[in-house]
Amino acid sequence: MTQDTETLAQIADAVTSLCEAFSGSYWRELDQRRAYPTAFVKAMTEAGYLGALIPEAYGGSGLGLTVAARILETIHATGGNAAALHAQMYVMGTLLRHGSEAQKRKWLPEVASGKLRLQAFGVTEPGAGTETTAITTRAERRGETYVINGQKVWTSRAEHSDLMILLARTTPKEQCTRRSDGLSVFLVDMRKADGLSIRPIPTMINHATTEVYFDNVEVPAANLIGEEGRGFRYVLDGMNAERILIAAECIGDATWFVETARDYANDRVVFGCPIGANQGVQFPIARAYADAQAARLMVCHAAGLYDAGVSCGAEANMAKLLAADASWKAADMCLQTHGGFGFASDFDVERKFRETRLYQVAPISTNLILAHLGEHVLGLPKSY
């Protein structure tokens, strides 16, 4: 569904108002304790924002990706971070697009109402990295149950989620014609998963990310999403939405960095004038602004195509690439503009600087996007 500019502005205003209760000091204190923003996630859930992409028939608001992108962009532009909750928006898409009617009726209304949290997405493994078809976590069918053994890494929010969308191998790779065959997607109810253990991974940002171990975890066969063996395609389908939403967060970050640098450059007086009067300070701010605006156009374009049901792999990838570059350059500019105070936690610049660096690596690294564009858009030889 497409949204008009006025509706989008109203949604952005409403999200901004909600975020006012969660200022820099809120995020800073959580960052120092590496604690989950429970109150913020609760407020966003109760306001209905996490159900934005769930159709009305399943209790959501069915608003489309353009709106979801604006919600996440706004959270980041106000200095917050949507990583604690954004997966609920795109992870749910796998269930929505490929789940059976019975599965959607069973799970989506409770996800939309906030009763159940669907925040965990278990794809990456220590031995496979970006090469998803090399994953070894195994799901073996035994009667009406699949038994799962293996390990995931970087499964964010697993400790704060009830459900996980899991990608596992159901047919050994050597028995498959193509290496992308034989992978399947499951909805794992982590509340009832004996043999599942979670170990937090300490990181340079407050991201609630973990390692998850599966030791004979039994999942009902009714929780297989779509057809057995087609899971890789289902996960790929969802990646355009994920890239566009993360790109929107980058645009929000870039906006925050530009506005924060502008305000500081106007206020900070050295050698008798505001530092922003020096072109060496002013021009990087102006350039960061222009870069972010250009990247934003690509994000909006990609989201519009997605909502119109048009294939948008190239645009989603370019949106993520350009937005992540814009936010990272803006972060560097903002820190430089602040001089020594950029390193002081109280200014929030160093926190946002660390946070926005992630998007050069996850959910997909810059090199892999360039490889996609080179190979699939420009027809250059495959490099791997």
Ligand SMILES: Cc1cc2nc3c(=O)[nH]c(=O)nc-3n(C[C@H](O)[C@H](O)[C@H](O)COP(=O)(O)OP(=O)(O)OC[C@H]3O[C@@H](n4cnc5c(N)ncnc54)[C@H](O)[C@@H]3O)c2cc1C
């Ligand atoms: C904080 C955080 C949260 C995450 N959350 C999740 C999550 O919730 N669920 C989940 O499943 N995963 C998650 N991830 C994993 C994330 O998607 C991966 O880290 C990312 O896709 C990169 O994979 P990798 O770390 O294994 O890097 P690798 O695949 O090991 O690559 C390492 C480096 O080599 C480069 N490289 C590799 N192959 C090539 C090539 N052929 N050509 C050029 N360069 C190449 C990459 O660009 C990268 O810079 C998260 C990661 C982080 C850090």
